[in-house]
Amino acid sequence: MDNKMDLDKHQNEGIENIPMQQRRDFLKMGLAITGIFAGGSMLSVASTFNRAHASDFAKKYPYKPHYSMVMRQDRCIDCERCMEACVKTNHVPNVHGAYRTTILEKETPDAIGGKREFIPVLCNQCNLPQCVRVCPTKATYKDKTNGIVMMKIQNCIGCLTCQEGCPYNARYFSEEKKAVDKCNFCIDTRLAHGEKLTACAFACPAEVRVFGDLSNQEDQVFKLVHQIEKQVWVLRPEAGTRPNVFYTKG
Amino acid sequence: MAQQFTLNELVSGVVNRLKSAGMGYYLMVLISGLLVLAATGAGLHAMIMGHENFYNVTREMPWGILIAAYVFFVVTSTGLCLVSSIGHVFGIQDFMPIAKRSVFLSIATILSGFFVIAFEIKLPWRMAIYNVISPNLTSNIWWMGTLYGIYLMFMFMEYVFLNMNKHNPAVVCGFSGSVAGILAHSNLGAVFGLLMGREFWHGPYMPIYFIASAMMTGCAVIIMFHILGYKVNNEKMGPDMERSLEVTTKVGILLICVILFFTTWKMISGIAGEPGGKYEAIMALINGKFAFSFWVFEILAAMVAPLILFMLSRGKNLKFMLLASISMIIGIFVMRFNLVMVGQSVPVYLELGVNEYKHLMDYVPSLYEMIITAGGFGMTALLFLLGEKIFDGHKVDADHH
Structure with a gap:
């Protein structure tokens, strides 16, 4: 609860204030995660396909x-x-x-x-x-x-x-x-x-x-x-x- | 030696030699003859009344001690043929004196093998017909049976030529017999080795191992039966025969080392990476239900103890050599039993993890199976004993003088 209170006290800093590098890193991380899931799904489909x-x-x-x-x-x-x-x-x-x-x-x-x-x-x-x-x-x-x-x-x-x-x-x-x-x-x-x-x-x-x-x-x-x-x-x-x-x- | 005898002289010679034998000889002939008779009775009874009532083989383990005994006898026969061929086929003088007795024994042991398998196969009379009119050329067991038939014919002809002192045709038959023997015996290895669903056997190992282990067995049997042959005939070995057994002992030492080397890598390859189906079989040998027979018979009796005794004997101490060869033969029989049983004891559905096949399976030979196996040994003993007297100690020219 304390943490929540703390967060409530903070103001939204707005995306316009986030440095470009940090944005890029976030996007890269998102792409990587998506890629892993997508790749994994495709692999699993492919292996099922093989076995099926x-x-x-x-x-x-x-x-x-x-x-x-x-x-x-x-x-x-x-x-x-x-x-x-x-x-x-x-x-x-x-x-x-x-x-x-x-x-x-x-x-x-x-x-x-x-x-x-x-x-x-x-x-x-x-x-x-x-x-x-x-x-x-x-x-x-x-x-x-x-x-x-x-x-x-x-x-x-x-x-x-x-x-x-x-x-x-x-x-x-x-x-x-x-x-x-x-x-x-x-x-x-x-x-x-x-x-x-x-x-x-x-x-x-x-x-x-x-x-x-x-x-x-x-x-x-x-x-x-x-x-x-x-x-x-x-x-x-x-x-x-x-x-x-x-x-x-x- | 190239004297001509009349038939009457030959017969009277054989009769005299048989009459000259001691009580021990007659007793041994009687015992081995009775074993053959008992085995024939038991085998025919099982054949007529249905094998399933008398043998302990099952659907999952269809090959029992009789297959192991068959493998043992044909291993021995092939080994006798190959080791003795070093002399009379390939011309190494030191091996010449053991030729006749070895060739005779190779015939005796393969006949013992056929005797035993005739009672294991459910319908042997069909084999005589359909092996000829409906051959399957992809079947190793077809090749094995056919080639062993050819092998027996060559060995028989070779023995006849050796006794007639016709050297050249004997060499031709000996060489042909060796080739047929190697092909037949490696095909027997392939009967096991080419079964893809049986991990313990599967691979090129078995045909190669079978040939090497045949030669190891051949050395043991040559040494044992030559020493016993001289005891039966109450004769003393000449220097040529002593030299022959000395070199056979050396070959025996080499081949024990070869099989120890093979066995070591077989075990390691079955443990490394725990290959499914094979790992369970290897562990059954190392510390499972086959551990006692593996360590005590297969390793100690068949290989380590004879290796030490052979080395201590220096190829000259006949007592050590006799003891070593007897120990080897007992150990090798158990080795063959383990080979056949361990491979089958792993259920084909083990990896599936079903309740019915969670553990390795058991097989204990029935009384009938044991009697027939003993009959196989009886037949070898009987033929050996009769051969010693009928063929006058299988004397070879060089040994005679």
Whole structure:
């Protein structure tokens, strides 16, 4: 209060009395501050822009249709209906460690507000799949039409090198099928029969999993990843596999 | 030496040599034979009933002790081939006397490796078909398997030519076998090294390290089996053989130093800057769940203790050399186990920080896996023991006189 009283006692000295040098210094400081903010904003937009475009991860969409999935991660409530639907549709055996898709749980105890998130994971149908490169007998391959990483069961020798190579833990050995098994976006069990969605995407009550064709600019997955308002990311970009499963929020 | 024998004379010679053996020999043959039988039984049982019920490998750690054992046996085989080739392929006289036994053992150890991996691979019969009709040329494991097949063929032919005293074709086969061995073995390193999602393995280090560590292992195995071979045959080494083991010991000392140097930089590169995924693996070796096996087996038993013993032996004290080589072989087996397990124990989603994968994962071999591993060692022992008698101590001309 004393300070305020003191200030009140002072008279406005008027800008006409401020020396030219002081004015210049003030203007420079203002410009510098503005510049920092403007530059920072532009940088942040630029970096978001980089991360937001799927083309930066997948590089290109050479398949028609180029199947892809976008996870709206914050919508997931871990109800596991996607997992149940997958098991039922794709005859995934009921043994420990056998699944084509699962939901991971992440806790951030010191976060303000919500402290738990759920991260659904499945095969990322990568554009540069390690599993395909390492397989000695071409038992796993990239489908030339739609880019899905497929299994040719009779070729699989069960060396499990593909499991070692996969940076997403998306593969398991099925004793029933006598081969490594993995998600194929329900190509044989649903898409081949005219269905538009994978079993997991269809079963999800919160529409977490958006499934579609990245090569079609009218498709929802294309629109979700080709924008800069919301951040889009992929898991383990450093593994260099150019995945086709994207993550976003909202 | 170029005498001609009739088949009957050859057979009676082998029978006489087998009959001349002591009780200890028969006991060892029995034990190693039983180990092979037990392993075959366990492996076939697991194959028929489903591996998942008998092996402790998981979705996250699909490679267990059998892969580590396979790596160990093929490392040993390649090492035997490379170290022995210094003499009979590249013409360094001092290494000549160890040629035959080493080549024989390189065949024995690679067969042991194939024996073990046949029970690790879930559907090995498909491999025989689809490796040929559906090859993937970008796959290191395809190259490794194919080149090891070629390698085995050359080593087998080389051994036959060595026994027939046909020097020139033996050199050609020995050289071809060495080239195939180096290519096959570096491809095995690349099976691990080219996996971009596995930070502990990823990079050019593995193929290079594999070759150097094969030669280190080769020295240990040559020294151990030559000393044991003379014990089995109850013979005294001639000066040429003694000289051969002396120079092998020197090469062994050099290669232990090379691997110590490699290991040191591997550890430092994994700590400096705390690279994600690799740092956790290196710390698991330094002071985590792999620390005991790293310091006691990998560093002390495989390298430091044998280095001291080899130096003290001056390449002449056979007791020290035998002790050093046995210590090395035990240590190197654990080294291979750690190499395979540490790389896998870091979950692929560790950096994501999810509850499911916050810590390094565990693997403990099952009883079946341990029996099959023991069977691999049994097979090497059995072939070694039989080879000593059937091929009359793998005598080389120079050593004979």
